[in-house]
Amino acid sequence: MAWNEPGNNNGNNGRDKDPWGNKDNRGGRDQGPPDLDEVFSKLSQKLGGKFGNKGGKGPSIGGGGAIGLGIIAAIAVAVWFFSGFYTIGEAERGVVLRLGKYDRIVDPGLNWRPAGIDTYEAVNVQAIRSLRGSGLMLTKDENVVTVGMDVQYRISDPYKYLYTVTNADDSLGQATDSALRAVIGDSLMDSILTSGRQQIRQSTQETLNDIIDSYDMGLTIVDVNFQSARPPEQVKDSFDDAIAAREDEERFEREAEAYRNDILPKATGRAERLKREALGYSERTINAAIGEVAQFEKLLPEYAAAPEVTRNRMYLDTMEKVYSNTSKVLIDSESSGNLLYLPIDKLAGKEGSSQSNRKSSSGSTYDQIELESKSNDQQSDSQSRTSGSRQGRY
Template identity: 35%
Template sequence: MPRDDFGDKFDLKKIPIPSAPRGLLRWGIPGLILLLLIISSIYTVGPEEIGVVLRLGKYQRSTEPGLHGKFPFGIERVTKVPIQRQLKEEFGFQTLSAGVRSQYTTRGREAESLMLTGDLNAAVVEWVVQYRIVDAYKYLFRVRNVQSTFRDMSEAVVREVVGDRTVNEVLTIGRQEVADLVSQVLQELCDQYETGIKVEQVVLQDVNPPDPVKPSFNDVNEAQQEKERLINQAQSEYNKVIPRSRGEAEQTIRRAEGYALDRLNRARGDSARFMAFFEEYRKAPEVTRKRIYLETLNEILPRVSAKIIVDDDLQSVLPLLNLDVKKASERKKE
């Protein structure tokens, strides 16, 4: 169809254009503005967070967890900082997926883990720094790029501490000491730079010699472990034998002391008894002598089986009295 014929049949000026209802224009636009106003004026802070409110880029206030309001349309902006959550930074490795079988990688992290010890040996040190944000204002505004700065400080402190120790201390007996000292020095730096970070723990995740010398270091570690095992075994035997010997020696000493005390008391008693007899003897010698004689016979005679009494005044052929025969005849008569 020619264009002129189309224009003659259809007049575009006469086609009606649909118009919006007056009610929609009257209430829709204000309602949309009101909805945007409400949405941009309300925000929620999580239970582990704190909200830092900025008004036109300037710090205004901090808000606790819960529902809060602010000026809309970007006049006030809220930055949420997780102050109750434990955060961590990994050095020398990176966790790809955490779980029962966590996956790690060291790609791109080799430079920060390779260190020089105090005796000019190399060691590969992988560590984790666990920390919390305790001051949201300092964390956001005192230091620029605080996370990058914190990583640089951690690496510098670890290199300094490792550089003051031998490779054997770093690999074996001094690992916990290194971790404790790194935590202390790193916290001092965080306080000095006002980062708002509290270092909770530094863990040396893995400390190994470089791969070319790893077999030799493994032999050294095995020898060290064997040494510790023998020392612990000897200490165990020592703890068994020495206390028992000390107990037996103490028992023997106590028994000897008791025997000595008993003998001493007996000697003192005998001495006191003798002195008492002596005093009585000095007063009446004959009476005391006779009394001692009779008391001695009273103790001895009951233990003698055969008793023979000799009378000096008897003039017969056998001047003796056999008490045993007399007793036997008396038994027969009975």
Template identity: 40%
Template sequence: MPFRTLRMSEKDPWDRSRHDEPPGLDEVFNSIFGSGGSDKGPAAAISSLIMGLIIVTSLLFLVSGFFIVAPAEHGVVLRFGQLYRTAMPGPNWSIPIVDKRYIVDVFKVNEYTYTAEMLTKDEIYAEVSVSVYHRIGNPENYLFASVDPLNALTQATASALRQVVGNSNLNALLSKDRVEIREEISSQLKQILDSYKIGIEITDVKLQNARPPSAVKPAYDDVIQAREDQHRYTMQAEGYSNKVIGLAEGEKRRIINEADAQYERIILESKAKVATFDALVSQYKRNPDIMKNRMYLDTMEHIFSQVAKVFVPNEGMLNVLPLSDIISKESQAREKE
């Protein structure tokens, strides 16, 4: 079988030309970084590799320095351990490794409840609770001015609560004075925290119900019941007093009005009688006999009109039968029967 000569266009499986071999490392870097052909040697490839590593490292360094601060947060940036700046909401950048950043939520309101047993001003042992609502007002002071700001808040709350409760009676803690006491506790707590400068801002303070410890609760309940009984009896006594005084005042006014009316009536009747007498005097002077007879008849008419009677003539005399006495005796006899 004669040998056949291969053409250049046909592929020779035993051809080891460089076109079929994988490219070298220097060719790869030359194609990426544009260093030219492979005629510059291994030194050019190494320099290209180092340059690529520097560029990639620089990009990673720049990218790692970016951070986002949320709208409700503030960022604190330290440079070489010293306070450098406060990062506001939005995108920010700091130098990696050199700078250290802290993100703090300054709008979140946290609740803290403190409960303690203490003596009131009237020397009553009571258990008092207060709820404190607070947020971070100054991120720098909150992070670096105190080792434990929440513990400092606890101590400040205890100090303010004991100072106010120690100057207040238990009745004030249970009555309408609770609003004034709550405001006083809030004011005292804010003054203490301002002097501490720990970056915590008080938003609200709520005073919970004061109650006695469990060991003295039965005796305390008796005291409360006695106080309620006292209040009830006092109200009943005041109601009865107001009722009696009102009736007495009304009776007094009635008697005074009746006396005034009687006084006016007597005065008017006296004036009328005087006027009548004056009129009779003038008539009497003119006709004395006629006036005497008229006055006698008027008087007898007035007297006889007051009693029941019967006139019986008897030989020129006029006898009077007292019927009123007879009728009264008959009525009494019928009642006895």
């Protein structure tokens, strides 16, 4: 039931239920708010009773109330002071803002700030972060290739990392994609898939560093790894065949190089040996010719003094050398018919040795020896006839 509802007790129309504590209409204040001075007086008396005068008597605000307020204020100050302590990790740096404006960077350890005035944010400056970029890209020779790149970086300046750009990590991702597309756009597809990967990695890192320096992100690139480069799936088989053919070409070149390295020294050594043999033969031939010339020069005065005698002596010496290598026996047909001695045993021994030598030789060598033997026999016969006729004349 409402406090002013009709039918309340005592027939006072609910005045006994006045929430403001007004039980009558004196002063016309039955409809207005309570007296604020009276409210504060009651509150002061309660506080004074708790902290100063437990009996509720004495001064209302000048004594125990002031002490109580001081204690509350001291507690509040203590809470505010101790809440200002904070800790920065060993791998972190703290960026402190005072009333929203950059103030300083604090080192690891226990630090203090005025709560409600200074705020801070801890940033890990030693952790190595990773960012991956990839996608379909157009090459210089108008081919499409799928390229993946992994970027490792760390924070070098916490303030720039937090407040120079809106989101440094997202900005680095966009910069990586831009740098990679710029480098791939200046490269040929064959180079991207095979031998040019290291150059692409280096060029991408240099371009990315230039972008980071221009935007002043507070980041440092640690390493850039070229993860993958492959053609689109629609032409992958053809490119695999091309790569296999290129690898075969390189293998054949290596094999040819090894063969050349094996053959060339042998050929060089053989050519050097033949050259030295030719030089030796040349020296022997020249020396032999010089010896023959010297011998002829010694023989020339003798020939000039007695030409006929010298000719006969030379002829006989030559015949002696020729007949010493043959088994023929010459008989002068113009002799007186005296009995001649024939060395049958020596002739038989020479014939046996000649036959054994013929059997041990090859077919072609045997034919050659046979022809030479016949030629020597014919020459010996003609020379014997000539010698016989000359001996008859002598």
